Amino acid sequence: MTKSSQNTFGRYINYLKQAITGKQQDFTEGSIRKAIFMLAIPMILEMLMESTFALVDIIFVSRVSVNAVATVGLTESVITLIYAVAIGLSMAATAVVARRTGEKDHEGAAKAATQAIILGSAIAIIIGIVGIIFPKEILGLMGGESDLIEEGYGYTRILIGGNITVVLLFLINAVFRGAGDASVAMWTLVLSNGLNIILDPLFIFGWGFIPAYGVDGAAIATTIGRGTAVIAQFMILFFGWSRIKLGIKDFVIRLDVMWNLIKVSLGGIGQFLIGTSSWVFLMRIMSEFGSDVLAGYTISIRVMMFTLMPSWGMSNAAATLVGQNLGAKQPERAEISVWKTGKYNAIFMISISLIYLVFAKYIIGFFSDDSTVVEYGALSLQVITAGYVFYAYGMVIIQAFNGAGDTKTPTIVNFFCFWLFQLPVAYLAAITLDFGPVGVFTAITVTETLIAIWGIILFKKGKWKTVEV
Numbered sequence: 001m002t003k004s005s006q007n008t009f010g011r012y013i014n015y016l017k018q019a020i021t022g023k024q025q026d027f028t029e030g031s032i033r034k035a036i037f038m039l040a041i042p043m044i045l046e047m048l049m050e051s052t053f054a055l056v057d058i059i060f061v062s063r064v065s066v067n068a069v070a071t072v073g074l075t076e077s078v079i080t081l082i083y084a085v086a087i088g089l090s091m092a093a094t095a096v097v098a099r100r101t102g103e104k105d106h107e108g109a110a111k112a113a114t115q116a117i118i119l120g121s122a123i124a125i126i127i128g129i130v131g132i133i134f135p136k137e138i139l140g141l142m143g144g145e146s147d148l149i150e151e152g153y154g155y156t157r158i159l160i161g162g163n164i165t166v167v168l169l170f171l172i173n174a175v176f177r178g179a180g181d182a183s184v185a186m187w188t189l190v191l192s193n194g195l196n197i198i199l200d201p202l203f204i205f206g207w208g209f210i211p212a213y214g215v216d217g218a219a220i221a222t223t224i225g226r227g228t229a230v231i232a233q234f235m236i237l238f239f240g241w242s243r244i245k246l247g248i249k250d251f252v253i254r255l256d257v258m259w260n261l262i263k264v265s266l267g268g269i270g271q272f273l274i275g276t277s278s279w280v281f282l283m284r285i286m287s288e289f290g291s292d293v294l295a296g297y298t299i300s301i302r303v304m305m306f307t308l309m310p311s312w313g314m315s316n317a318a319a320t321l322v323g324q325n326l327g328a329k330q331p332e333r334a335e336i337s338v339w340k341t342g343k344y345n346a347i348f349m350i351s352i353s354l355i356y357l358v359f360a361k362y363i364i365g366f367f368s369d370d371s372t373v374v375e376y377g378a379l380s381l382q383v384i385t386a387g388y389v390f391y392a393y394g395m396v397i398i399q400a401f402n403g404a405g406d407t408k409t410p411t412i413v414n415f416f417c418f419w420l421f422q423l424p425v426a427y428l429a430a431i432t433l434d435f436g437p438v439g440v441f442t443a444i445t446v447t448e449t450l451i452a453i454w455g456i457i458l459f460k461k462g463k464w465k466t467v468e469v
Helices: 003-021 032-062 065-101 108-133 137-143 146-160 164-178 182-205 215-238 253-289 293-329 331-365 371-383 388-404 408-432 436-460
Strands: none
Touching: 003 032, 003 182, 032 065, 032 164, 032 215, 032 293, 032 331, 032 371, 065 108, 065 146, 065 164, 065 215, 065 293, 065 388, 108 137, 108 164, 108 253, 108 331, 146 215, 164 182, 164 215, 164 293, 164 371, 182 215, 182 293, 215 408, 253 293, 253 408, 253 436, 293 331, 293 371, 293 388, 293 408, 331 371, 331 388, 331 436, 388 408, 388 436, 408 436
């Protein structure tokens, strides 16, 4: 290794330490490459931890029964609707907090944070009540068979009933990211998922005085883990261990700030409701082919999340950079940040797609020894990840719009691509033309490719640079 290489390596090791420990940085000046690195590393680690838990969780659940895995798949397809609300509000929180941070208006950032928390909590409580009262009906609507419903409705009740932990975890971490405190968000998720991984086998299989709850135990462990992390988040906010510091006096309704958040978040919520409701309908189509096929598809999605989450982490870095640099009146720097982040994301995703294409059956076989589960899980993995390079640019571009506060554009793109293209094509291919599950897998890949191409065209027009939040 040359002297120059050693210096470069040493510099990036130093950046890595700073990124993980949370040394405060001004991302509106200096090296863009360094800014991407400093934001992306904790965000990638944060998302990697989330996807690691998803894999560990499905390993434990798959040891219970095929119905248990299918229950997780059906429930999580509904939970994604809750994620849509949480992520939509989170987009608004990130965009507004990042913009205020770029303007050096820390009081304004804190006000936006409190209004997001109040709004998110109110919505989560309403959804939780529905989940507690109607878990069997929810699984039934998703096409669950009677034996699956009886075995898994407790999982659905606990996970949806305790959804406030999901919503607040998303929201408060979005506040941290918008402020540039990506490492704080990372460590709270490490706490959440670390606890989940420890508690999962204890509650699923039982240990000592803890009875074996089966698939219900996975929901109990997840809710406890997330709830603990939310408590930690509030401690960080109240004790001022981040750029954003809150007090009890801040938790009053400010209609002007809340209305601004609602306006920005409506596009984000609509955007993800469109995408995730499409995912729900795809899961409904998959349920037509039986629990084994559904279980294989569920496992493959969990495996893909292992790499999509880190990619999403890089996309979140782009959103923060766009928001803060627009706040600092530097739109060109914001644009350069997006293209560079997209390039790094594409390199990562292409590498991962090659691994999945070659080793799909071995990977799915690690989670199940059922031949049908492995066959369709591997096929799902291969077909969907063939378009990973488009996912890479698509995610970064869409998050760049959101970081600018332009949540309307991605909503329009999602509406046409998911509802008017993906769903009809998936149903036509899988059911009408009798291609079966592969029709659904192909529709997903083609749709994500279309989103990336259309997103890039719109991004180049530059209207996002003039959005006010």
